[in-house]
Amino acid sequence: MKKAGLLLSAMLFCANSSFAVDKALSGVVVNPFEKQLEHGLRGYYVIKGQTESASLLSTMERYKIPGVSIAAIHDGRYILVKAYGYKDSSTRQPLTSNDLLQAASMSKPITIVAALKLASQGKLDLDANINNYMTDKWRLGDNQYTKPQPVTARLLMAHLGGINVAGFPGIDRSVSKLPTIIDVLNGKKPYVTTEAVKVVDTPGSKFAYSGGGISILQLAIMNITGQDFASWMKSEVFEPFAMQHSTFLQPLPESYQSIASSGHDKNGLVYKGRYHNYPEQAAAGLWTTPVELIGIINHLKMAYYGHCSPLSIESGFFSQMFTQQKPSPFGLGFMLESTPDVFTFGHDGVNDGFQSKMIAFVTPHGSKAKLLDDALIVMTNSDNGHYVLDSVVNAFTDVYGINYHPPIQISPQALPKDINKYLVSFSFANYPKNIHRVIAENGKLYLNWFQDGYTEVLYSLGNNTFVTLSGYKLVYSWHGNKLSLVVTYQNNPSDSAIIN
Structure with a gap:
């Protein structure tokens, strides 16, 4: 297995604001989780008395999923970094754990982690009118919905902003000049096919998932920092976490093409142009690998338990990240779930040709349950990726006794x-x-x-x-x-x- 930038022990590096660690994962022995992937995938429901189960490879074959890349942490230690299948079904080139895939909507919580750094520095007030961070080039229009409550960064982070445009379809790579984020917010045709972003419901009144809202946050970050989004995210997030390959650059530069996976449709065929571009960088534009992305999740787990982070974010903002922003099921950036034994934070991602899932497992504060320090990221290069994502999560929790979505037997x-x-x-x-x-x-x-x-x-x-x-x-x-x-x-x- 090739070298990858890993953060194996955050506690050792918190004294520095940035660091780089290059550790080899070669020689990692086959573990119970890897064995479970070979024969023990199950669904959410299981038929009482039925013992049949599927393997990851057989499921990939059935649903024409060319490639799956996985990174897993158990008890704070990396226990699996592995890729299966191909990064391009037409060339049959193997997918490796260092190959980039589109994170899609998993871009959103990473963006929000960075935005909380601005909040911690006093540059972004989470509860101020988001228009305070806009310029004459673009402002969110006021209407009858914003009279009782303005749209704020906090509401955007929790998908409570009352903003339209749930997601984005991406743009064909034949389009030589990508629209700007302001073009996206204005719904400028012909290449932006989504509506102009606007307030369509009273902010804070109800949950409505919105990539449009995260695009507003992207523009706010750019206005506050005075930098292009990809450059700022590289210096403030990727470099501190030694994420050597990850990037928000759109379109993806030629120098990255050799390690970029192709996206595949539901028939397992490569998309025209291999993949789509996303000017909506914060909402959908991250290219990354599971092993690099899980480094951030690993540190967020530590922040949850009160340990320090290389991001230098005040603990109070981490606390808000892990607190449900009702009536949303999200905290700030992450979908949250809680039982007496398990607290999870995570996010899914769906772009054309790519589907992924990340999730972390920790122990609820005040719980007497066993201490959890686990995380899993599964990324696929297929529109059919959803057929394996949750099954891989189930295999992980079954093997390590994590009481998360245990099988529900039916008759x-x-x-x-x-x-x-x-x-x-x-x-x-x-x-x-x-x-x-x-x-x-x-x-x-x-x-x-x-x-x-x-x-x-x-x-x-x-x-x-x-x-x-x-x-x-x-x-x-x-x-x-x-x-x-x-x-x-x-x-x-x-x-x-x-x-x-």
Whole structure:
């Protein structure tokens, strides 16, 4: 295994504001987690009495996922840094742990960590009107929604800003001159295909995930620092963490192309131009590797426990990062989950051709449960990456006894006689163009997610409730002739579907 920039012991380096460590991971022995990946992947639900399980490689083959790259920490120690498959399905060039992948929305919490450094320096007031950090080149328009409460950096970080534009589709690499972040915020055509970013709901009133809001934060950072975003992130985040390959540069310079993975569609084919560019750097533009990214997560775990950080951020801001900003399920930047035994912070990422997940496991403050010091990052170069992400997390938590999403055993019931009434097409308000279907074949019901050609069996639990083993739960109800469908993925908040 090749050398990688690793931060194996943050406590030893906190006296310096920057450092670089080059450690070899060669010789790491096969561990229980790696063995579990070979034969022990499972879903969120398991059928009672069933012992069958899948392997990572067989799952990759089934869903045409060319490459998966993983970095894992258990008890504060790196226990796996490994890549599987190919970085380009057409050339069959192997993917290595040093190859860059698009982090997609995992860019957001890394941006917010950097923004908290500005807050710690007194340069960014989290609760001030975000327009205080804008110039005449672009300002967030005031309207009836901003009268009771202005949009603030805190609200943007927790997706409570009432801002539109959930995500960004990326731009074809044939476009020689990328739009600027101001072009993105203005929705300037033809290459920016999303709407102009604006306030569409009362700030602070409800959670609405918004890449548009993080793009506002990007412009604020640029205005405060007087630097381009990628350069500032390199000096303030990547260099202190010895992230030698990671970059927010868009488009990606030629010097990086040899270590950049291609993105792949749902058929396992390379995207035209290999991947898309993202001028929305803070929201979606990070290129990185799991082993470099997990260095930041490792230090954030230490900050959670009160240890120092090379970022020199005041502990109070770290505390706010790990505190739910209600009514959002997020803290500042990270999705949070908490049980009596486990507290997690993490984020998913989805760009065209790339899907990823990062998650850290720590012990809740005040809990008498065992001390957790664990983290996992899984990155894929495929639009089908979601078929492996949570299964890899399950393998990790199963092996190390982390009480996070333990398997839920089900005893499926016979399907109702009239299964045709459950056949629907549906979408969700945030992503109306993503159409999902419930279909019937050979007397069984299937969930066809994203109409991507792959289906999962829907098992009946009775009372018009159906689940897939991966964790989708569909609950049907009728009010007269009107059908309502509530969809839940694992233990995430339920979402009412729009019947198409």
